[in-house]
Amino acid sequence: MSLNNSDSLGHQPDLPFLDADDCSGAVVLVVDDDPTLRLLMKEALQQVGFQVMEARDGQDAIDLFQQIIPDIILMDVSMPVKNGFEACEEIRALPYGRYLPILMMTGLDDMNRVKQAYKAGATDFLVKPINWVILGHRVRYMLRSAKTLEQLRESQKNNQALIDSLPDTIVKVAINGTVLDYKAGDGGSLKMDKKDVIGYKLDAFLPKTLATELSGLVLDVFKSGETASKEFTIKLKRNKYVYEGRLIKIGDYEVVCILRDITERRNSEEKIHYLAYNDALTTLPNRSFFNEWVSNRLSYLRKLNGFLSVFILDLDNFKQINDTLGHNIGDALLKSVALRLKQAIDTVCDSQHGCGDECEVLLSRFGSDEFAVVFVHPRHAIPVEAIASEMHKEFSHSVELLGHEIFITASIGSASFPDDGRDLNALVKNADTAMHHSKRHGQNHFRSYSRSMNARSMDRLTLENSLRKALDSNELLLHYQPQVNLKTGKIVGAEALIRWQHPERGLISPDRFIPIAEDTGLINSIGEWVLGEACKQMKHWVDAGYDINRMAVNLSSIQLRQPDFIHRIRRIVSSVGIAPSYLEFELTETTLMRNAERSISLLHEIRDDGLVLSVDDFGTGYSSLSYLKRFPIDALKIDRSFVQDLEQDSDDAAITFAIIAMAHNLNLKVIAEGVETPQQLQILQEHECDEGQGYLFGRPQLPIEFEELLKKQSD
Numbered sequence: 001m002s003l004n005n006s007d008s009l010g011h012q013p014d015l016p017f018l019d020a021d022d023c024s025g026a027v028v029l030v031v032d033d034d035p036t037l038r039l040l041m042k043e044a045l046q047q048v049g050f051q052v053m054e055a056r057d058g059q060d061a062i063d064l065f066q067q068i069i070p071d072i073i074l075m076d077v078s079m080p081v082k083n084g085f086e087a088c089e090e091i092r093a094l095p096y097g098r099y100l101p102i103l104m105m106t107g108l109d110d111m112n113r114v115k116q117a118y119k120a121g122a123t124d125f126l127v128k129p130i131n132w133v134i135l136g137h138r139v140r141y142m143l144r145s146a147k148t149l150e151q152l153r154e155s156q157k158n159n160q161a162l163i164d165s166l167p168d169t170i171v172k173v174a175i176n177g178t179v180l181d182y183k184a185g186d187g188g189s190l191k192m193d194k195k196d197v198i199g200y201k202l203d204a205f206l207p208k209t210l211a212t213e214l215s216g217l218v219l220d221v222f223k224s225g226e227t228a229s230k231e232f233t234i235k236l237k238r239n240k241y242v243y244e245g246r247l248i249k250i251g252d253y254e255v256v257c258i259l260r261d262i263t264e265r266r267n268s269e270e271k272i273h274y275l276a277y278n279d280a281l282t283t284l285p286n287r288s289f290f291n292e293w294v295s296n297r298l299s300y301l302r303k304l305n306g307f308l309s310v311f312i313l314d315l316d317n318f319k320q321i322n323d324t325l326g327h328n329i330g331d332a333l334l335k336s337v338a339l340r341l342k343q344a345i346d347t348v349c350d351s352q353h354g355c356g357d358e359c360e361v362l363l364s365r366f367g368s369d370e371f372a373v374v375f376v377h378p379r380h381a382i383p384v385e386a387i388a389s390e391m392h393k394e395f396s397h398s399v400e401l402l403g404h405e406i407f408i409t410a411s412i413g414s415a416s417f418p419d420d421g422r423d424l425n426a427l428v429k430n431a432d433t434a435m436h437h438s439k440r441h442g443q444n445h446f447r448s449y450s451r452s453m454n455a456r457s458m459d460r461l462t463l464e465n466s467l468r469k470a471l472d473s474n475e476l477l478l479h480y481q482p483q484v485n486l487k488t489g490k491i492v493g494a495e496a497l498i499r500w501q502h503p504e505r506g507l508i509s510p511d512r513f514i515p516i517a518e519d520t521g522l523i524n525s526i527g528e529w530v531l532g533e534a535c536k537q538m539k540h541w542v543d544a545g546y547d548i549n550r551m552a553v554n555l556s557s558i559q560l561r562q563p564d565f566i567h568r569i570r571r572i573v574s575s576v577g578i579a580p581s582y583l584e585f586e587l588t589e590t591t592l593m594r595n596a597e598r599s600i601s602l603l604h605e606i607r608d609d610g611l612v613l614s615v616d617d618f619g620t621g622y623s624s625l626s627y628l629k630r631f632p633i634d635a636l637k638i639d640r641s642f643v644q645d646l647e648q649d650s651d652d653a654a655i656t657f658a659i660i661a662m663a664h665n666l667n668l669k670v671i672a673e674g675v676e677t678p679q680q681l682q683i684l685q686e687h688e689c690d691e692g693q694g695y696l697f698g699r700p701q702l703p704i705e706f707e708e709l710l711k712k713q714s715d
């Protein structure tokens, strides 16, 4: 406790207090015009440990109070200059004076004065004549209660600050529904003036629906005594507000309602939910939404014995459109596909295939160029063929996008509950398998799932896994098939043809595993191995002095796409140490035409290195001879399907002769593939085909066997 009251900063400090348990050293200001009484009081109080200051009248007390700030004042009533009431009133108005304990000293029978003392702001009164023994105790108790009161005020102030800092609207409601107190929250919709709220019932100022709900809940909380929480949604002037309310009963007669405006939170949650469940480009539901939707339907369809079909639809050659025309067009195309599918669904629902009102349909985008459609019916099987055909119809016409006319087709697969799968994963997997089967069948096809598809897919998957190990485990080998000059009958070259000696399945043909190698990218390393092996074999035969001058190796379009392809082949050829002119690359028409411009420049580089280029399986692709003029090629290999029917089919014969004639015009050499009979040979010779390859001259065979042929020839 300080005797110095100067507050240089001009603050209105709170009353300084003694320690809670110890009032010794507290300063007591004794105000009385009777010096004897002052002396006696001083004696009595000092004896019990107080410090005592004296004032002789009201004005003196006020002056002294401002200098020393006592802890308590004992004030006589009747005094000259300024009486005790006036002094009390003035002190109350001074800094530190408001809550200071002031004990008025009055006569026993003077009830009027007692009342007046309280009115003037006295804390309590002391009856004269004074009992000196209990005076010290009385002062101590007063100090203690003043301290307790101050602590209470402090904690109330803190509570209020806390409440004021909350963003919530707080309404205190009495048991009769009248609002006792109100604090506006930060949210805009429930901001009102205290005066328009306090003393009124909730429905006098809250929106009707909220008032009714809240009043009901207030009653429940009064009855049960348990805290309740609830979310309220109100509509005000076209805006929707969401409040989270907590109602707490306080004592027997009050309920406090804390209302928090969670509109923004709800809005962002809704937005997050939307983004999590919808595809941003097409605004269609995404795969997560699809999964939940289908799982949910399946759970009740199982009980109802209902039906559900999943269609998976993948656009054909979408990547090519995206790569060549750009992503803007790609995006616009996907949006237009979404619209077309919606249109197809509407048509199906309106037509006689439509499943009526009981049918539910969901269209969603799985990502990239893959869409999924689900049809659900509680009683009837879904007519998958009719629905797929309706979807295909939507793809039969072109769309104009940003000035480009675009045709796109789609491969569709379906799987149906319960026959093709009983849960989400099985249905999606099987619909996907069916879609891939229809894709392999060509473009714009539909397949519904059948069990054999899965067996085939499993088989392919197992093969794919073992193919990954085949190269390292030396399971791959090359066979060589002779290429013969049809004028001299001599072997002039060999084609290297790969085989896979599978440890369990035996010899597997390239038709079976090359597509897998291409899909998985394994073709790059396999292709390099083939080239290396073929180069070594050729070098061996050349070094041994055999009369053979060409080794043909097949190339896949995937290999050509490697950015460093040319460097890779140069490295292999030079490491074996064979002249590039001994090598010929066979490429199919499709490989050439795929990304034609890039192919042309790459093939020029290859040919400049001295390698020979030929077009394999000619006649089965979609290139024209005139177009081929632009490619730096040396030879055409007529596909064996034409050679096969040379004797029976006059059309095939005509095509073969035309190819030979036109190739010669373009200075290209012609090799006939698949020559099996002497008759075929004779016809080809008559039409001056340059070379032939086929079982008639020799099957693809092991190097030692091939070497035997070469030996025989040189004898």
Ligand code: C2E
Pocket: 481, 496, 497, 498, 509, 510, 511, 514, 527, 530, 554, 555, 556, 586, 616, 617, 640, 673, 674, 675, 676, 693, 694, 695, 696, 700
């Ligand atoms: P291709 O390049 O057109 O090879 C010719 C295919 O015709 C070979 O089949 C060969 O065995 C077969 N054949 C040859 N003469 C006759 C005949 O008189 N009658 C009949 N019916 N068939 C004959 P194979 O070895 O099964 O190869 C199939 C295809 O696999 C090849 O067709 C080629 O496209 C691909 N291929 C083979 N080896 C490789 C390779 O190392 N890399 C790449 N990328 N593809 C390869």
Ligand code: MG
Pocket: 495, 554, 586, 616
């Ligand atoms: Mg070939």
Ligand code: MG
Pocket: 616, 617, 637, 639, 640, 673
């Ligand atoms: Mg061929």
